[in-house]
Amino acid sequence: MxxxxxxxxxxxxxxxxxxxxxxxxxxxxxxxxxxxxxxxxxxxxxxxxxxxxxxxxxxxxxxxxxxxxxxxxxxxxxxxxxxxxxxxxxxxxxxxxxxxxxxxxxxxxxxxxxxxxxxxxxxxxxxxxxxxxxxxxxxxxxxxxxxxxxxxxxxxxxxxxxxxxxxxxxxxxxxxxxxxxxxxxxxxxxxxxxxxxxxxxxxxxxxxxxxxxxxxxxxxxxxxxxxxxxxxxxxxxxxxxxxxxxxxxxxxxxxxxxxxxxxxxxxxxxxxxxxxxxxxxxxxxxxxxxxxxxxxxQPHAAAASEEDTGAESVTATLTPGQTTAHFPAAETTQFRTTAQDTLTDVQRGDQTGARARAKDLETAWDDAESTLRPMDTAAWHVLDDRIDSALHAVRAGKPDPATETQTLTALLTALQ
Structure with a gap:
């Protein structure tokens, strides 16, 4: 051929x-x-x-x-x-x-x-x-x-x-x-x-x-x-x-x-x-x-599930103050201030500002993970879940102010 x-x-x-x-x-x-x-x-x-x-x-x-x-x-x-x-x-x-x-x-x-x-x-x-x-x-x-x-x-x-x-x-x-x-x-x-x-x-x-x-x-x-x-x-x-x-x-x-x-x-x-x-x-x-x-x-998979379940249980049974009881007050105050700033921007209709402050919150939380997580793993997962929900709401393609307010308020409550 x-x-x-x-x-x-x-x-x-x-x-x-x-x-x-x-x-x-x-x-x-x-x-x-x-x-x-x-x-x-x-x-x-x-x-x-x-x-x-x-x-x-x-x-x-x-x-x-x-x-x-x-x-x-x-x-x-x-x-x-x-x-x-x-x-x-x-x-x-x-x-x-x-x-x-x-x-x-x-x-x-x-x-x-x-x-x-x-x-x-x-x-x-x-x-x-x-x-x-x-x-x-x-x-x-x-x-x-x-x-x-x-x-x-x-x-x-x-x-x-x-x-x-x-x-x-x-x-x-x-x-x-x-x-x-x-x-x-x-x-x-x-x-x-x-x-x-x-x-x-x-x-x-x-x-x-x-x-x-x-x-x-x-x-x-x-x-x-x-x-x-x-x-x-x-x-x-x-x-x-x-x-x-x-x-x-x-x-x-x-x-x-x-x-x-x-x-x-x-x-x-x-x-x-x-x-x-x-x-x-x-x-x-x-x-x-x-x-x-x-x-x-395998056990590691089950343990992960139990850890998540434990976080949900903590959310239901601990008061907001107990959630952050083992974390340094200065760290908690920083996260709460940033979350409050984000909520304020949302309420004013400043979505660009809200996203910028949400980015600041994410960066601070990630930087503090190695310090905070060993102090109280279950409580860390509770706050991590709250922060993820808030970030997802603020960064949505078509943000819903009601959802943003709800997730940020839940985060602020957990950070009290």
Whole structure:
């Protein structure tokens, strides 16, 4: 069979050079870097800057439309534009899942199932129309549109599945890195032993999302939560610089550019081997499910639940003065003053000022965690819950003054 060269592709109407990079180790390195940024950068803009979840999602949806339009106008793979699109999709997909969970109250198990079903539909329609799901065939605009839609859904699915896993097991971010990393290793083994290459690629692609998110959480989380304590801003900066350096390297070396693309030649089919390895993947899936069920039933998970229940019990039985009895008066007064300032801004209709003071409250509370939490863990959780509720109300996409007043008043009462 003859190969289709670059010049022949460009001369063929409706056909472009490959719009995606060659699948090398660099592809997976930069993909994981992008998913890490998707987690940390979204958190930084939403929470640290106080923009709010809905507003952040709207901004990134507009940015995604612009960047994706740029990518679609090209007729070949350009590293900077391609990976910029992946970064923006990573952030946007994360935000969509967070909206379902935080704003609409959709359980993570439900959103994971919904996104999995949506991805199956996307793949089904893509295959029915194009008869291939291989990313090496991305040489027409319809195929590229299917590709980017699938990428967006995989980010949303990976976010939901990763958060659901953490919710179920109670694992810390460092420990949680091991599961997707191990599963990716098993997928690589399956691919090496003859599993379907397209299936293996998309399985690994989905798994890089929880892997990158857990890495981001591990870098950003405070040391008291077994993280590295770098914060979301520094974590985002580190990984964005790493992405930029990798893109510059790939642009200069062109080591991930598909120089020639064969639109007619396909790898030889090995149906028997692929069926065997499909069974292998089924066993891996069952073993993973069993591991999650086992981890969810371990004492640490139960202890976490008991701790939360204990916090709720303290809220119901302790007087406000007892809640802060073991905390330094100066610290309590600082938190109460900041919370009162926030409430005053809300009552005056100054939402910008309220968000600024809420940010001050969050920063002071986080800085004091290592000191206050050991003094009275149950009471700390009570106040932490009150502060989270107040921050969520103030930073909502469409803040409700009644809800803001209610949550801030509850916080002030607990701080008496």
């Amino acid at each position: 003859s190969e289709t060269t670059r010049s022949e592709i460009v001369a063929t109407p409706g056909v472009m050079l490959s719009k995606v990079p060659e699948i090398t180790v660099w592809f997976w390195v930069i993909k994981i870097l992008c998913t890490t940024v998707g987690e940390s950068f979204a958190d930084w803009i939403n929470m640290t800057l106080g923009v709010g979840l809905n507003a952040t999602a709207l901004v990134f949806t507009a940015v995604l439309a612009a960047v994706l339009g740029w990518q679609l106008r090209l007729n070949r793979y350009v590293p900077f534009v391609y990976w910029l699109t992946v970064v923006v999709i990573s952030v946007t997909g994360t935000l969509y899942t967070d909206i379902l969970t935080d704003n609409l109250g959709v359980p993570l198990a439900v959103s994971t199932g919904v996104f999995a079903a949506v991805l199956a539909v996307v793949f089904g329609v893509w295959f029915a129309r194009e008869r291939t799901l291989s990313i090496h065939s991305i040489v027409t605009t319809p195929r590229e549109l299917f590709y980017w839609l699938a990428v967006l859904v995989t980010f949303a699915l990976g976010t939901a599945a990763g958060d659901w896993t953490l919710d179920l097991t109670g694992w810390g971010p460092g420990t949680a890195v091991l599961l997707p990393a191990g599963l990716i290793g098993l997928v690589v083994i399956g691919w090496r032993l003859g599993a379907n290459a397209v299936l293996s690629f998309w399985l690994a692609y989905i798994l890089t999302r929880p892997l990158g998110a857990n890495l981001g959480d591990w870098f950003a989380s405070p040391s008291t939560e077994h993280g590295l304590g770098l914060g979301t801003a520094l974590t985002s900066a580190i990984f964005l610089v790493a992405i930029l350096a990798t893109v510059v390297y790939l642009t200069r070396t062109r080591s991930d550019v598909v120089e020639e693309h064969d639109r007619t030649q396909t790898p030889p089919a090995r149906p028997e081997r692929e069926r065997i390895m499909l069974g292998y993947y089924a066993v891996v899936a069952l073993a993973t499910g069993a591991l999650l069920v086992w981890a969810g039933g």
